[in-house]
Amino acid sequence: MSASYVAPAADTPPASKAAFNLVRDLAEALSGGTVELPSYPKVALRLQKLLADDSTDADRLVRVLGAEPVLAARMTTMANSAALNPSGRKVSDLRTAIVLLGHDSLRTTASAFAMVQLRHAAEYKSIEKPMGVLWRESVARAAMSFVVARHNGRFSPDTAMLAGILSGIGKLYLLTKASKYPELFADEASYQQIVRDWHASVAQALLESWETAPEIVAAVRDWSNAAGEEDRTVASLADVLSMADLLVTYSDQPEFLQGLLEGYAPAGRLGLVAGCAQLLADSAAELVALRDALAT
Numbered sequence: 476m477s478a479s480y481v482a483p484a485a486d487t488p489p490a491s492k493a494a495f496n497l498v499r500d501l502a503e504a505l506s507g508g509t510v511e512l513p514s515y516p517k518v519a520l521r522l523q524k525l526l527a528d529d530s531t532d533a534d535r536l537v538r539v540l541g542a543e544p545v546l547a548a549r550m551t552t553m554a555n556s557a558a559l560n561p562s563g564r565k566v567s568d569l570r571t572a573i574v575l576l577g578h579d580s581l582r583t584t585a586s587a588f589a590m591v592q593l594r595h596a597a598e599y600k601s602i603e604k605p606m607g608v609l610w611r612e613s614v615a616r617a618a619m620s621f622v623v624a625r626h627n628g629r630f631s632p633d634t635a636m637l638a639g640i641l642s643g644i645g646k647l648y649l650l651t652k653a654s655k656y657p658e659l660f661a662d663e664a665s666y667q668q669i670v671r672d673w674h675a676s677v678a679q680a681l682l683e684s685w686e687t688a689p690e691i692v693a694a695v696r697d698w699s700n701a702a703g704e705e706d707r708t709v710a711s712l713a714d715v716l717s718m719a720d721l722l723v724t725y726s727d728q729p730e731f732l733q734g735l736l737e738g739y740a741p742a743g744r745l746g747l748v749a750g751c752a753q754l755l756a757d758s759a760a761e762l763v764a765l766r767d768a769l770a771t
Contacts, residue, residue, distance in 0.1 A: 493656035494665045500652060501673050510680040512648060514596040518543045519589035520685065526578045526585075527686035533573050536581070540569060546588045550576065553584045556768040558621060558632075558761045579633035583617065583640050587769045590640075590647070602654045609650065611770070612723075613643040618765035619719035622758045627715070627745050635715045638694040640769065641687070642716050645678030645695070646670055675699070705740045714741035726755055 504510045522539055525531045540547045547569050554560055554572035559580060566572050573581065590613070593599065594606045617639030624635035649670055653659050659666050679696045690712055698716035718741045725732040729752045736742045736751060747754075 491662070491665070493653075493659035494662070494669060497649075497653055497656055497659060497669060498673075501649075501669075501677065505676060505680055508680070508684075510648065510677060510684060512593065512651065512681070514593055514598060516543075516589045516592050518546060519585045519592075522546075522585045523582060523685050523687070526582050527688075533570055536573050537570050540573070546585065549584050549588050550581065553580060553768050557764045577633055579631065579637045583633070583637040583769070586637070586640050587614070591770075593647075599651060599654060601657065602650055605650055606647065609643045609647055613640055614766050614769045615723045616640075616642050616716065616719050617769060618762045619723050620715050621765060622754065622762060623719050623722070623745070623747070624715050626754055627710070627747065629710060629745075630712055630715055634688075634691065635712060635719075636765075638691045638698075638712055638716055639719060641678075641682065641691065641695050642698060642720075644681055645674030645676075648677050648681060649674055701741050702739060707740070708744065710741075710744040714744050717741040718745055718747060722751060722755065729755075 518539070522536070525536065525539060540550060550569060551566055551572045554566040554575045557563075559576065560566065566575060576584070590610055594603060594610060599606060617636045620635040620639035620642075621632045624630040625632040653666060653669075675696045679692055682692045682695060694712035694716055697711070697713040698720070701711070701713045701717035718739075721735065721739065721742075722732070725735065732751065736748050739748075742748045742751075
């Protein structure tokens, strides 16, 4: 792919040169199959590989997680959240937490752990604030996706939450790459255009390299365009993410939100045009608990 690009002229503005160089790097990474996040914790990658194998049992997962106390602690925190442990019975040992959570919630927790570690990596100090913004958006979307999927009943809430936590992975990757070209951030329009053009392809390549389930890959790739698919009649996991994003964005503007829902294709496919205000009210405490469990 990179062979089709022509080097910018010498008098090209710095931001334009940076944009060219970033796009060139992205094209080379995608064509060469080398899309990866530097500083992504190896234990999280190892766990994701294990969870992709249906033969992996709890004992093996305990051994892997036992070597990373911080991640193990996050697993027990998630297992004690109100949404995932409605019985309220206290979970204190790792093996019980693993069995209770199931593979998708384990993947979600591992991904959340990895993203928090990534944010604090020394090489990303210059982009710590925008990384934080992306992370908070993904956490909120993940929690809301869990609630939407459970209310709808056609999709696994755990799978929806995992897709939600990964929903910004393409943008995160682009941000880390753009940090090598700080002059690009002076031209916000150019940077956002690159994000729009590339984030879905990057997310797909990255998640496929992690052996993520195709259903989740498709949802993360497609959710930002789901509202434009007005001719599609069958609901998808991408609709759950799209609906969750809308609810997160306008949850404090109920009247405006209702007006948007009436013409919003994902809401129609999910049967959620009416009743969202009540859904948000009923799940408020649960959403806070999920966000706290994921974000810490």
